[in-house]
Amino acid sequence: MIIKCNDNYVPNVIIDVDRCVGCYMCQRACALAKCIQINNFTNIAEVIDPNDCTGCMACERSCPYNCISVINYMDPLLRAKIVISRVKRFMRSPVITVEEDHTIREGAKIMVSHNIASLIVNNSIVTESDILSSDDLNKELKYIAKEAICIDGLCEIYKALETMTYYQISHLPVVSNDRIVGMISFRDILRANARSSIIKDDRYTYIQANNKIKLLNIAESVDVLDYTLTLREAIDIMMKNRMRALILKKSNKLGIFTYRDAIKMIAQDKNFDDFIEGRFDVKIFRADDELNSLIPWIIEKNNRHAIVVSNDNVLLLSVKDIVGRSIWIQRLNIK
Incomplete structure (x- = not known):
């Protein structure tokens, strides 16, 4: 399944090949x-x-022989915003592909x-969830791979977020000419979002997200667990509560x-009955910290979760929650 996005306003760049000197x-x-x-x-442009x-017309203006003409079908400034906010500019490439006869443990190592x-x-796609849901790590990847929901690289970043939210997925393969060329995630x-701005449409009313909101207002209260859990116990708790992280105490x-x-443990040839290895050197945020103080840390450190402490309460914040709070909100105008 591919989410398609058509580009109906491509500027027409006309080049007089008889006059071009390269x-x-x-x-x-x-x-x-x-x-x-x-x-x-x-030797021709x-x-x-x-x-x-x-459609900025820079090529037309720079040509000393007047052999380039640009015909625009929309405001070049708006066109530039669309171009720089496309999925293909922020995807991770090249995408990692593996043979279907690799085992699940080999997939974790990759x-x-x-x-x-x-x-x-x-x-097809295999995610961390697919690997952790399996009880046989020697099974071949083809048995847990599922149909990939993909997005056209020409789509804007907000379409990717809409797709991921609707289908409840964290990774979205990016395609070009019906071929997978990259991957995009919530991070x-x-x-x-930190590098581009919203392209507004008259059909919608736009509300800018409040990045100064306190973490206490968006983080989720969770139980703090003892660190002496087996890998299977930890996976079962995360999946039962539909969470991708546990907060531990030691x-x-x-x-x-x-x-x-959990994937790292499997890659290290650990088994489900081995005890987990929590990380106790992570940064702890305060409940009165603002969201804009957390976003750079998430991006720079390539983290997916943050621990937030409020008096005696411990909260967890995921990158998915952060993305939902750090973008523009659009509401359809009803006439």
Whole structure:
């Protein structure tokens, strides 16, 4: 299944090949989109990716021989916002693909070695959840792989978030010409939101999220567990409560154990009856800290969860919750 996004406003860049001398002025001018270049064989300018053209007309203005004309079908400023907010600009590439006859444990080792949380198996997908749900780590990946819900790289980042939220998934393969070319996650969306702005539509009313909101208001209260849990017990608790992390306590010190930690144990040839290895060196946030103080830490440290402490209460905050609180909210105008 592929979520498609059509680009109906591609600027028309007309190049007079009889006058072009291959001076590279247009290629240098196309700094943002990098969609025009000089062909090494013909020595003539050509548009290599029309969908990346912002219609800024820099190539037209820079051409000393007046052999380029740009026809726009929308405001170039709005067009530029669309181009720089596309999924393909924030996806992680290349995507890691594996053969279907790899075992689940081998798949976990590949995830750990590449620091990823999903694998592509013959255009299907295997996630951390799929691996941790299995009771036989020697089973081949083809038996737990499932149909991948994918998104066109031309879609805007907000369409990816909408898709992931609707289907309750954390990773979304990105396709180009019906071929998987990358992967995008909630952390990538958070990173994208920090670098791009919303493209507004007259059909909607937009409400900017409050990044100064206190963590106490968005984090979820959770039980603090003893660190002496087996891997199977920890996985069962996380899946039963639909959580991807547990908060642990050891000698009055708080720690965390996540899906990623469970995958690392499997990759280290540990078994389900082995005791978990929580991390007790993680940063602890205060309940009165603001959301905007947490977002840079999530992006820089590549973390998925944060521990928040409020007096005697311990709370957990996931990157999914953070993404939902750090973007623009749009409401459909009803006439």
